[in-house]
Amino acid sequence: MKRRKVRILASALALALTVSMSGCTVSINMENKNKKETETTETAETKEETTKKETTEKETKKAKEETKKVDPTATPTPEPTATPVPQKVEQTAPVASQQTTSQNQYVTYYVVNCKQSITLRPNPDVNSGEITQIPLGSAVSYVGAAENGFYKVIYNGNTGYALASYLSTTKPSETAAATSGQINTANYETYYVVNCNESITLRPQPDVNSGEICQIPLGAAVSFISTASNGFYYISYNGNTGYSLASYLSSSSGNSSYSTCRVVNCNESITLRPQPDVDSGEICQIPLGATVSYVRTASNGFYEIYYMGNHGYSLANYLEFE
Numbered sequence: 001m002k003r004r005k006v007r008i009l010a011s012a013l014a015l016a017l018t019v020s021m022s023g024c025t026v027s028i029n030m031e032n033k034n035k036k037e038t039e040t041t042e043t044a045e046t047k048e049e050t051t052k053k054e055t056t057e058k059e060t061k062k063a064k065e066e067t068k069k070v071d072p073t074a075t076p077t078p079e080p081t082a083t084p085v086p087q088k089v090e091q092t093a094p095v096a097s098q099q100t101t102s103q104n105q106y107v108t109y110y111v112v113n114c115k116q117s118i119t120l121r122p123n124p125d126v127n128s129g130e131i132t133q134i135p136l137g138s139a140v141s142y143v144g145a146a147e148n149g150f151y152k153v154i155y156n157g158n159t160g161y162a163l164a165s166y167l168s169t170t171k172p173s174e175t176a177a178a179t180s181g182q183i184n185t186a187n188y189e190t191y192y193v194v195n196c197n198e199s200i201t202l203r204p205q206p207d208v209n210s211g212e213i214c215q216i217p218l219g220a221a222v223s224f225i226s227t228a229s230n231g232f233y234y235i236s237y238n239g240n241t242g243y244s245l246a247s248y249l250s251s252s253s254g255n256s257s258y259s260t261c262r263v264v265n266c267n268e269s270i271t272l273r274p275q276p277d278v279d280s281g282e283i284c285q286i287p288l289g290a291t292v293s294y295v296r297t298a299s300n301g302f303y304e305i306y307y308m309g310n311h312g313y314s315l316a317n318y319l320e321f322e
Helices: 002-069 093-104 174-178 181-185
Strands: 107-111 117-120 132-135 139-145 150-155 158-163 189-193 199-202 214-217 221-227 232-237 240-245 259-263 269-272 284-287 291-297 302-307 310-315 319-321
Touching: 117 158, 132 158, 199 240, 269 310, 291 319
Parallel strands: none
Antiparallel strands: 107 139, 117 132, 139 150, 150 158, 189 221, 199 214, 221 232, 232 240, 259 291, 259 319, 269 284, 291 302, 302 310
8 A cells, every 4th residue: 555655656746747847848948949039030130131241242343343344435544645845836926027127128327426315206307206315326227218307217126217417327436426526526627607697507418408407596606527419518516417508607717797796885784676676575685795796787776686596686885896
């Protein structure tokens, strides 16, 4: 009996133990199953990501390979080119060359017969203004003859007109250029202006239509250089060289058709008037001791005279013949 009870107890104990062990096994198995499922899911996700990564890498690699195979015209690779040699473009060179050639064809003239310089003017007229001064001895390009005794010339790029009497094809000596023209007239014979009312005209050419350089007052002294054509003398006056009619110039003896008077009997000066009348106005004042050229005796106690190129009348009481 005891043995039987022991057997039953053992069987019950074994059964209980078995049931207990089965629950554990089931639990373990369920946990293992869930763990395996989780691991499987993670593995699948990892594999999927890996696959995607590999696919992306393959596509990138493939894209690079295809890019290398693309037609070079799509994105041309810059090829080295030869550096172009700069070329000089001289558009104005032909004009400058033509101007130089043209000037080279002109005859060279030199400034002469002046003290320091002559005037280059915009027109062939002594009253036309000034472009620039051309120093004594300077070279100019002769273009051609102009009216009024002028030459058209080019000097330092300036084109204008200068009096022909101051231009010569012969270059002056350095001594003559360094000093005034007076040294050249030192040995010339002296002539005097005579037989005129007030003054005579110094002209650039031996022609009454050749223009005017300046006026030379009655009685003024000039240097006679030579006899010219058309009844002119080639002379020099106050540094100006030109031509004046020989009929108005006398030899160095100084003989004149007019007598010389001196201003006397006054405090400071006397009046030169336009008419032989004390109420006729005033031309200028003639200082005490000054000399004048007597023309004739006029009315109202006046003498007709010339003073410094001015023609008029002064009272005879203040004039004394020399």
